[in-house]
Amino acid sequence: KLAQKAQSDAEKNQIGLFGGAVKVPKLAAREPIPEWDAREKLKFEKEALGFYITAHPLDKYERELARISKVTTADLSSAPDGSPVQIAGVIHAVKLKNNKSGKRYATFSLEDREGAVEAIAWSETYQKFEAIIMGDEPVVARGKLDVDDERAQIILESLVPLDSALLDSIREVRISAPISRLENGGLDALKAMLSRYRGKSMTYLHLALNDGREAVMLLGDSYRVTPTGTFVAELERIFAPGSVELR
Structure with a gap:
């Protein structure tokens, strides 16, 4: 602000009462701020930019993911409609809605390293897995695929944290x-x-x-x-x- 005021005064051919350059006051030294850990950094990257920069939350699981599923979001559009699917990913953009009877359900984006797919958790499924849906840990989603000419969607049946699924596998x-x-x-x-x-x-x-x-x-x-x-x-x-x- 001091620099902007000095520049503005100069453009208006104005000087201070006593003339001379603007003195910038000394700012108090700040304590060192600790670096975000990898998880926080990825979370804030996604919130600010809509995508990850430094890494992907699934990177550290690259070797183990083959035990969970060989399917990625890139494969879903060519899979048969109604086929069972199991896929690992990160949940984003959760939207809560009410059905005609007033029961709450959720839609969200499930993202892996290849892309993203929309998933829908109807009311009974949402109530059962609400805590996992609203959390921020990588998950394994199981459900049925709903495919048409425009998009692929997973009708969610179960949801487990990825760490738990890996241990079970x-x-x-x-x-x-x-x-x-x-x-x-x-x-x-x-x-x-x-x-x-x-x-x-x-x-x-x-x-x-x-x-x-x-x-x-x-x-x-x-x-x-x-x-x-x-x-x-x-x-x-x-x-x-x-x-x-x-x-």
Whole structure:
């Protein structure tokens, strides 16, 4: 504002009462503002611009998405009308409406890395999955496809958070480790860790033996696990990056 006033006065051939250049006051130093985390940054990019710049919320799931569905939004327009569909994406532009009997339902845009498709959750489905629809986590949508000459739409039947769907899709956890790492209490530490993450996925232990061979063991049902990101990170800190394979 000071610069604009100085320029305006100069154009009008005016000077201050005592002449001379405009003195810019010193501004108080501001404390450093912490950087947004990746999730916040993507959220604000979408809100401000209508699209993502730095990344896409599904990027970190690229390798795992094949376990959920091989279908993307780009494939839907050529799929048969009424066919079942399961697709992962991010929910945007939720619109709430009332039907003729006054019950609320929702329409929204489901976006993946290839594009977007409209989805509709009729009243019973909306009531069941309202919290997920109004959240901001990536999801897996299941429903029936409604296709005509102008557009493709998903009639929603169920909705689950993507993280939960990925966990449910993992049937096997394979842990690779040299046998030396399980000596001196290492095996007891591994058993204790597996017991903290009990779940449904079978656990295989691939032991690298001293003579160069490998022993593969299927652990008992009491060592089935829920392989969350924290679980994988903790195991890879114990052994090595890449020592855990999810199938």
